[in-house]
Amino acid sequence: NAGVTQTPKFRILKIGQSMTLQCTQDMNHNYMYWYRQDPGMGLKLIYYSVGAGITDKGEVPNGYNVSRSTTEDFPLRLELAAPSQTSVYFCASSYSRAGDNEQFFGPGTRLTVL
Amino acid sequence: LAKTTQPISMDSYEGQEVNITCSHNNIATNDYITWYQQFPSQGPRFIIQGYKTKVTNEVASLFIPADRKSSTLSLPRVSLSDTAVYYCLVMIYNQGGKLIFGQGTELSVKP
Numbered sequence: 001n002a003g004v005t006q007t008p009k010f011r012i013l014k015i016g017q018s019m020t021l022q023c024t025q026d027m028n029h030n031y032m033y034w035y036r037q038d039p040g041m042g043l044k045l046i047y048y049s050v051g052a053g054i055t056d057k058g059e060v061p062n063g064y065n066v067s068r069s070t071t072e073d074f075p076l077r078l079e080l081a082a083p084s085q086t087s088v089y090f091c092a093s094s095y096s097r098a099g100d101n102e103q104f105f106g107p108g109t110r111l112t113v114l
Numbered sequence: 115l116a117k118t119t120q121p122i123s124m125d126s127y128e129g130q131e132v133n134i135t136c137s138h139n140n141i142a143t144n145d146y147i148t149w150y151q152q153f154p155s156q157g158p159r160f161i162i163q164g165y166k167t168k169v170t171n172e173v174a175s176l177f178i179p180a181d182r183k184s185s186t187l188s189l190p191r192v193s194l195s196d197t198a199v200y201y202c203l204v205m206i207y208n209q210g211g212k213l214i215f216g217q218g219t220e221l222s223v224k225p
Contacts, residue, residue, distance in 0.1 A: 004157075041218075042215040042216055044215070045212075058212075058213070059212065059213075090158070097205070098205065098213055099145045099204070099205025100146050103148075103150075105158050107156060108157055
């Protein structure tokens with residue numbers, strides 16, 4: 001099993017550009033999550049999904065959008081990139097809700113907005 | 115607002131036992147406390163999870179007092195490879211199931 005995979009590993013965007021961060025898991029987990037991690041800080045939840053077709057906002061959703069059309073994929077969309085979105089983005093998945101279960105994290109995407 | 119609090123950093127030497135405490139208020143009575151380890155340029159990795167009293171696995175122990183307002187991760191006989199950032203995670207159920215990661219404790223193990 002590959003676990004949780006994320007693409008790209010690195011990306012530099014100009015202000016106002018858009019992009020999609022890809023996340024795929026092969027563990028048949030229902031729950032998937034997107035976090036951002038700013039330098040020296042903990043992780044903050046952006047969006048999460050409890051199954052295909054169901055998504056909900058986390059702590060810091062502004063400036064992002066998600067969709068969940070399949071169990072495996074959970075892409076994160078940035079529509080109008082801003083310098084404040086410079087961060088490392090982690091995707092994770094779990095069998096059931098994260099408070100009760102182990103989350104499996106991807107390797108992260110390092111995004112810089114200039 | 116509920117939040118978690120951890121020491122920002124800790125130093126230790128190889129072979130010592132390290133205890134990292136996370137304070138968390140308003141935790142739901144039926145939610146678990148989970149600890150993760152993160153190395154530079156990697157995603158966090160699960161270490162241990164517990165609900166009450168004491169949990170032990172092959173790498174760590176987790177102590178949770180009866181009031182569940184804190185938890186302590188115990189790493190026995192640390193080695194250089196345990197140098198990492200350690201996060202506690204709780205779910206604050208009375209805020210709609212909000213997931214709260216601590217700020218993380220940077221553990222530095224010296225020879």
